[in-house]
Amino acid sequence: MSVQGRIGRAGGTKIKRALGVQAALEWAFRVEKAQLELPLPQDVTEEGFGFGLEYVLLQRAALGCKIDGGQHKIGGYTHEDAEVIAATVAGLPDSLGGKRMAIRVAELARAGLTPDWLPGAVSRCVPVDIKRNRHGDRAVSVVVGTERVLLRGKWRSVEVRACPVTFKPDPGQIEAARRGYQAWWCALGWVRDGLIAGGMLREVGVTPAMPKAAPWEQR
Template sequence: MSKFDRKLHGQPIASPRKEGLQSRKGRPKRVMTVQQALEWAFRTECAQLELPEPPDPERGQGFGFGLEYVLMQRAALGCQIDGGRYKMGDYTHEDAEVIAATVAGMPDDLGGKRMAIRVAELARAGLTPDWMPGAVPRCVPVDMKRNRYGDRAVTEVVGTERVLSRGKWRTVEVRACPVTYSLHPEQIEAARRAYGDWWRALEWIRDGLQVGNMLRDVQIAAALPAQRPWKPKQTRLRSP
């Protein structure tokens, strides 16, 4: 995990011992951010992402199903989940199954099935999307060549000009150095746009888990990763 991932994760939140934050077994709930909860569910508990079936052209069904459906099915079950058909004797915590089901219900306007897979893969690897920290576009020569005087940019002929030199008109070549951008601005913008899409998906998952209140042993905190970590932090001046 890079130093940037550690900054985004922040410090673990201590489990509060407040009234109303107890599991059904009487123990205090574990308080996690939504990113910590996702990593716990997919990385530690190895929960599986069960995606909906492909659309049926006759019935006009689309990808994804609402969080309300997930919560209704979870409440109707009324018993402890045994880990699902993907487990071979290993127990998966029921809260991890609820988190995975919530991710699977990602709405289409937030990326649908593709974003659900992306969120699960990053959580399973314990990573955040690469938003290219410190990346700055640089204009560099397309090619370089080396001689005894050092490295020089490769140039090419782009035209000719007539010049008067030593009393005679001569034709000389006009040469230019082709350049390109190393880390094009569009690459950086695309990486940070993808990070923003991931952040909005985490916000939706957090809100759904908090409103649904279906987790038995885990409490989802309000904290989210930095929304725009590439923006410089503004320091507030304190009045004397």
Template sequence: MTMHRPIIARSTRTRRALGVQAVLEWAFRIEKARLELPPPKDASGESFGFGLEYVLLQRAALGCRVDGGQHKIGSYTHPDAEVIAATLAGMPDSLGGKRMAIHVAELARAGLTPDWMPGEVPRCVPVETKRNQHGERATTVVVGTERVLTRGKWRTVEVLACPVTWRPHPEQIAAARRGYEQWWQALDWVREGLVAGSMLREVEVTGVMPGRKPWDR
């Protein structure tokens, strides 16, 4: 029986198992992959968006497999990182399109997770405060006048009020958490695309995902 050693060697090679967030950070932060976005629609309205076909062509254009390591050599970018970047570039408009792809890439390049304002709760606070020798006090404003009887005489006195606001505003917190959820959905789409495409040679994308709604814990 003939032994096909090259095939056996490729099939038994250990791949790095990473969650999608770690995969993106490796591609953009370590390998310095570039996000090549599709051009805008042409005059006829036809879109030139990236799909899996484009990623396959990119993979073919990269040629033979080159082993990557912990350190980059010159401007070399690992082929798997190129595939990851090309997949992200195909972000559909329903998930934010180009803007979301750029946002995801920038966060990955910085090794950051979107700020969903953990621990923040709206607090009612004065709009403005002032400090003097007696300490810090809320600023008041005149909102009207009233006639009051004082020591047998009617006097006109000012009615003062302290303008207040919510900090952080509830909508500010809600917007931050909507942004986090949109980022999460984008990562899930990238994860599904990379798994379905089966084009990564040295990286295996696992099902590990960031918490979907960490504020509900």
């Protein structure tokens, strides 16, 4: 079902729309155009541990007074559940990346993307440079020294050449991409747990579903 699906009713009881945390984030930031606000509370410093759910609850209370205005969504109304989700993302603790991770989570959700963990990337040994001509491709070699050799009864100096190689993609690049994915995944887990435990959403029900923790290990 689309994240824009309507809330239904059964027997007069409102049925919450069930969304995994990634879908809920995409609904909030991409569909509802919620904005990520990162104000610093007076009692929290830059070296603190994020805003925590207490601050999110304060944001929630404030939202209850001004949700009719649609304060962020130009020409429309931003659903208050989307504002709550955005406020929760803003509360990511420093141990999970803090403000920088909050911005990354919001940007990816707004674009409907998952972090690029370089699917299928395998580091391979390849020549540093390739020379192309009509006969095909040839690895470029460089002089690494000279040797004296006896050739047709005469001693001659000859070049010793070698082909410089490298590994592409760099193993460190692959590792960094997958660390970045796992950091994002952990941040989503924190947001999911906070939304479920906080019980602040009125029409959206966040489920325990999560993206794969390490998709590169799946067969």
